[in-house]
Amino acid sequence: MNIADVVSAACLLAGCTLSLIAAIGLVRFPDLFSRMHAGTKPQVLGLLLVLVGVGLRLRDWTDIGMLLAVAMFQLLTAPVAAHMIGRAAYQGGAVRQDTLLVDELTSALEADDPGQSGRT
Template sequence: MSTTLDVVAAVLVLIGSLFALTAAIGLVRFPDTLSRMHPGTKPQVLGLVLVLIGAGLRLRDSVDLGMLVLAALFALITSPLFAHLVGRLSYREQSVRTDLMTVDEMDEPDE
């Protein structure tokens, strides 16, 4: 049973690392801040959670599991907040490419 859990843990860590790698590639390749917010939040957090689950399967201690759960919760809570604040700031500073936007929901109508 221990060998099976170790293999599952290794696979989860490997898959999580691949998600983190694709997030890093996306951060480098995408053209503007709003486009970079997606790989900076979604695959990065999913990769981190998979790595933490793999580490939890490998460690199997209650203290270690508690710390891993807290790390995962912190990442899941702060990632959307971070993306929202970065998106708002980049929009307000007009450092976004409007030609890539299909709908501008923050545009104030001229009255």
């Protein structure tokens, strides 16, 4: 067993732990924004750690290229999807206003469409 195997095992274990924490957060957190945070940040980092661990074990350039493609797609799609879900939920009225410390979206929506209040 060499050092790359130990680092690979550590990355896999850390990535699986972060993904488990993200799953628990999705179930346990009370509101939409907390769940979005749990579904994106630790889950993406967990997946990247798993991909690094797998890449260290495989050591084939074809496989590493595929793992890099998966990592890039995850980094590009997870933040955009979370942003779109949060914005749609806000506009749909699914967000509790008392949980927001700062609400910059209402003024931005009113500036885009002065005839509407921004919320339905």
